[in-house]
Amino acid sequence: MQVTETLNEGLKRSYAITVTAAELDAKVNEKLAEAQPEVEMKGFRKGKVPMALLKKQFGQRVMGEAMQESIDGAMSEHFEKSGDRPALQPEVKMTNEDWKEGDDVEVSMSYEALPEIPEIDYAKIKLEKLVVKAEDAAVDEALANLAETAQDFKARKKGAKAKDGDQVVMDFVGKVDGEAFDGGSAEDYPLVLGSNSFIPGFEAQLVGVKAGEEKAVTVTFPEDYQAENLKGKEATFDCTIKEVKEPVAATIDDELAKKFGAEDLEALKGQISERLEAEYAGAARAVMKRGLLDALDGMVDFDLPPSLVEAEAKQIAHQLWHEDNPDVEGHDHPEIEATEEHVKLATRRVRLGLLLAEIGQKAEVEVTDAEMTQAIMAQARQYPGQERQFFEFVQQNQQMQQQMRAPIFEDKVVDHVFEQATIKEKTVSKEDLQKAVDALEDE
Known part of the structure; x- marks a missing residue:
């Protein structure tokens, strides 16, 4: 086996690899000899098939494996000796495309080698580590945000109109074609306007309602609604508004802390x-x-x-x-x-x-x-x-x-x-x- 350098320019490398016909033939014989004890063929006992017959029967099939193993072996040996590490998978191709059994195998291998990387004195690296302490103001701001997520609602003044973000407590009955449908009714239901928890268009129609008011809300169920009998249907909800409440942040105290799993x-x-x-x-x-x-x-x-x-x-x-x-x-x-x-x-x-x-x-x-x-x-x-x-x-x-x-x-x-x-x-x-x-x- 012969490896000849054909290009050495910067990090680019190219080599011509030649695997002689004799080396390839020896590799084929070696592989056939390894397989011989397990081969069974009509007219011969297991493991007793003559090598010449094995070669005639399986030689062509084994030749490809032998060729690949020889080339891989030559590449591995080259990288071990040279110390090169290819940046990407080397490009390997056979150069004597008219190859026939008995010829040497000629292959070209090209790659870009990884560069030699210089040593660094890490102690010469000077860095600045920014340190920030959690100030009381930042903690108070975070507490206020937590209080908002744990918000409660309190009743608005009598006669106040519901705004987006308010909670409306109501009874409602939903009807399709004048008939009430299953799951379309509730009492004392607390709905936060703008939460998008109801059918699209429902909550927007309740903006401006007052406690004690009755309101008919008309919506159309989406085509992909989960209930088959309601898909795409128009429905009317008769709503009785009982309370209109505005959102208020929770009080920042020990009770709030307990809601978030803290002792106080x-x-x-x-x-x-x-x-x-x-x-x-x-x-x-x-x-x-x-x-x-x-x-x-x-x-x-x-x-x-x-x-x-x-x-x-x-x-x-x-x-x-x-x-x-x-x-x-x-x-x-x-x-x-x-x-x-x-x-x-x-x-x-x-x-x-x-x-x-x-x-x-x-x-x-x-x-x-x-x-x-x-x-x-x-x-x-x-x-x-x-x-x-x-x-x-x-x-x-x-x-x-x-x-x-x-x-x-x-x-x-x-x-x-x-x-x-x-x-x-x-x-x-x-x-x-x-x-x-x-x-x-x-x-």
Whole structure:
């Protein structure tokens, strides 16, 4: 077997691989000899079929396997000796297409090698960690928001008209063609106007009613309504308004705290404070991560495989095009050309991606099964009632697993570098942190 270099330009590599006819024949004989003890053929006992007959009967079939194994073996040996790591799957093709049995096999192999990545002195990386404390005002604001979600209703003044967002307490009887239908009646029913909990158009007709008023509401059931006998039918609801109530926020006290699972108001404030500071810490980490990536990008420079940059630029252009054209859900659209800006962003992403991968490999960073399971379960919650199907889908889809593993791996590598970098804490306001986060989105 012979491997001859035909191109070595930057990261581009090409080789001519020759597998001699003698090597191929030996490989075929080896494979037939391995199979011989299990072969049964009429006129011969099991395992006693002559090699010449085996070769005549099965030689052509085994030849393809032998050829592939020989080429794969030559490629593996080459990468082991050279230390090259291909950026993408090498392009391999047979060059003597008129090959016939007894000829040498000639193959060309081309690829782009991953570059040598320089060592980095992490201690030279200087980062700023923004720290925000949960101030009383922020805790009070969060408490007020909780109180709104736990809102109650109190009666409006006598004769007041119902507004959108008010609660109307009423009796009603629904009729189709003058006849009451099952499930269309209720007493003392509390309906919040604007909640869209009734048939479309129903609640809007109650805006402006007063306590003690009788109101006939006419609506048409949707064509996709669950009750077959009501689909598309016009119905009239005779409503007797008993009370009109306006929304009021719940009182911020120990009783409110208990509604949210806290022992008392002070305990609830403590929980809110912890949650807010956890949110601030998450946002601050994102800001510091961007600072780290900027620092790394400025510290290293190395050749990049053109194919990786081109593929990433196309992906960026495609993604941004869909963001600008949200109505186009599929990929049936004209080819999208990458611009210089896309290529510039792709260059940074590929450089940092290769760098982080190298750091992670040297630091032996791994994504554990437990971390993957946790990530899958977190994403599965976005599909209520279909969690099991989503979990099974991911387990059977290697590409999906890789998409979920990549950000976990990246974050672990980033944490590894954080541990060795020089980090200085800086206490800032919530507003300053928000400005820093907004700046990330603008870049």
